[in-house]
Amino acid sequence: MKFFIDTANLEQIRRAHSLGVLDGVTTNPSLMAKENIRGEEACCRHYIEICNIVDGDVSAEVISTDFGGMVREGERLAGLHPNIVVKLPCTADGIRAVNYFSGKGIRTNCTLVFSVGQALLAAKAGATYVSPFVGRLDDISEDGVALVAHIVRVYRYYGYPTQVLAASIRHTQHIIQCLDAGADVATCPLAAIEGLLNHPLTDQGLAKFLADHAKVNR
Ligand code: E4P
Numbered sequence: 357m358k359f360f361i362d363t364a365n366l367e368q369i370r371r372a373h374s375l376g377v378l379d380g381v382t383t384n385p386s387l388m389a390k391e392n393i394r395g396e397e398a399c400c401r402h403y404i405e406i407c408n409i410v411d412g413d414v415s416a417e418v419i420s421t422d423f424g425g426m427v428r429e430g431e432r433l434a435g436l437h438p439n440i441v442v443k444l445p446c447t448a449d450g451i452r453a454v455n456y457f458s459g460k461g462i463r464t465n466c467t468l469v470f471s472v473g474q475a476l477l478a479a480k481a482g483a484t485y486v487s488p489f490v491g492r493l494d495d496i497s498e499d500g501v502a503l504v505a506h507i508v509r510v511y512r513y514y515g516y517p518t519q520v521l522a523a524s525i526r527h528t529q530h531i532i533q534c535l536d537a538g539a540d541v542a543t544c545p546l547a548a549i550e551g552l553l554n555h556p557l558t559d560q561g562l563a564k565f566l567a568d569h570a571k572v573n574r
Contacts, residue, residue, distance in 0.1 A: 458482025
């Protein structure tokens with residue numbers, strides 16, 4: 357399973373990248389706003405900065421909601437750097453735009469996916485990635501991981517090449533469950549990625565090793 361970090365924060369991206377396990381980055385308009393990045397020019401510069409840190413797919417989301425606007429924005433984003441993946445919402449215009457970019461060989465991430473039906477349309481339109489939102493489904497007492505597993509099953513059965521990118525991951529358990537469900541990618545906050553490292557027996561074991569070493573190496 358590939359690991360993406362779900363943030364527009366350059367420091368967090370650098371930290372995750374320094375572990376040597378990072379395969380890409382996802383952003384969205386809320387994450388860009390959180391970093392106080394305003395306006396198309398500043399956003400474009402920021403995406404290029406991200407691409408200069410991580411040599412992997414970087415999802416950059418359009419703001420337009422109409423097909424023409426999505427095409428204009430998406431073409432500009434795709435032209436910024438070869439690693440940019442154009443992120444489009446799973447609406448009728450978004451699906452048309454996925455299909456348009458797929459025909460041009462431009463990679464896409466179909467986002468805000470909450471059902472197998474939406475994932476089916478994204479795959480048929482030729483999306484490179486489909487992003488089911490695990491945490492947001494859990495928030496309304498639905499089962500986000502079950503949706504990931506269902507999409508994986510259907511894609512494998514019919515041979516769709518679209519990769520399942522588990523999004524809206526909130527904690528380490530989501531990552532492990534999405535791994536079990538067969539997700540191709542999980543995009544995670546830095547805390548969840550670093551959280552995978554935590555185990556008290558590792559800390560205790562290391563403390564003991566160092567203490568034993570120190571006893572005979574004074
Ligand atoms: C990433 O592609 C999504 O936009 C993101 O994971 C959404 O996460 P959230 O539900 O925590 O906002």
